[in-house]
Amino acid sequence: MKIFLTERQEKIIDIVKKHGPITGEHIAKKLNLTRATLRPDLSILTRSGILEARPRVGYSYNGNSSLIKLANQLHKIRVRDFKSLPVVVGENTTVYNAAVKMFTEDVGTLFVVDQKGNLQGVISRKDLLKTTLGNNKDVQQLPVNVIMTRMPNIITTTNDETVYLAAKKIVDHEVDALPVVRTFIDSQGVEHFEVVGRVTKTNLAKILVELGEGK
Numbered sequence: 001m002k003i004f005l006t007e008r009q010e011k012i013i014d015i016v017k018k019h020g021p022i023t024g025e026h027i028a029k030k031l032n033l034t035r036a037t038l039r040p041d042l043s044i045l046t047r048s049g050i051l052e053a054r055p056r057v058g059y060s061y062n063g064n065s066s067l068i069k070l071a072n073q074l075h076k077i078r079v080r081d082f083k084s085l086p087v088v089v090g091e092n093t094t095v096y097n098a099a100v101k102m103f104t105e106d107v108g109t110l111f112v113v114d115q116k117g118n119l120q121g122v123i124s125r126k127d128l129l130k131t132t133l134g135n136n137k138d139v140q141q142l143p144v145n146v147i148m149t150r151m152p153n154i155i156t157t158t159n160d161e162t163v164y165l166a167a168k169k170i171v172d173h174e175v176d177a178l179p180v181v182r183t184f185i186d187s188q189g190v191e192h193f194e195v196v197g198r199v200t201k202t203n204l205a206k207i208l209v210e211l212g213e214g215k
């Protein structure tokens with residue numbers, strides 16, 4: 001619920017869960033605040049359906065509110081249920097061919113992998129744009145591994161992560177896509193990240209549409 005609510009609103013919910021039905025006056029007392037201070041919070045919580053207010057009885061918790069159901073869904077749906085196929089290029093692919101691949105595959109992010117399919121880097125639209133605009137290097141010769149964002153600086157997700165966590169990573173790190181990886185350790189004890197999917201802002205928008213349609 002942290003996405004939607006302030007710390008004080010969460011405290012109010014906890015109190016109502018424990019002591020409800022409880023009057024606004026009593027909630028205020030427990031928080032050492034005045035009833036007037038709490039009024040906007042109580043109004044938000046009742047309008048959103050999280051709390052139910054009954055005259056002369058007080059506030060009670062409504063675990064069935066649509067907001068709580070939505071939050072629960074976002075913590076339930078896993079990356080494996082909505083990821084897309086990854087679109088990958090090899091490290092020696094030229095910048096020119098990477099740009100062509102972006103168009104032909106209709107994606108905004110390419111993942112760069114080694115011969116075993118292990119994640120090495122990420123190339124975004126603007127990475128390609130910067131390279132083609134910024135200097136006179138021959139994009140038909142220049143390999144993508146010179147311009148990509150490389151490991152270990154890549155933000156990844158896994159099949160088991162929730163839609164909420166994947167979306168939070170995209171927002172917090174200001175990127176458009178996350179590679180879905182399967183981590184494994186080879187016989188020499190080195191950790192590798194096999195690319196098994198792709199989560200993008202488009203995937204997340206589609207989930208919102210489905211949730212909006214009650215699916």
Ligand code: ADP
Pocket residue numbers: 108109122123124125126127148149153154155156174175176177178179
């Ligand atoms: P664009 O640059 O086209 O707006 P992004 O916002 O996704 O696309 O990319 C911004 C920068 O972050 C680029 O330099 C890109 O290489 C890098 N980047 C993209 N995705 C990731 C990721 N999952 N982890 C780390 N860096 C990323």
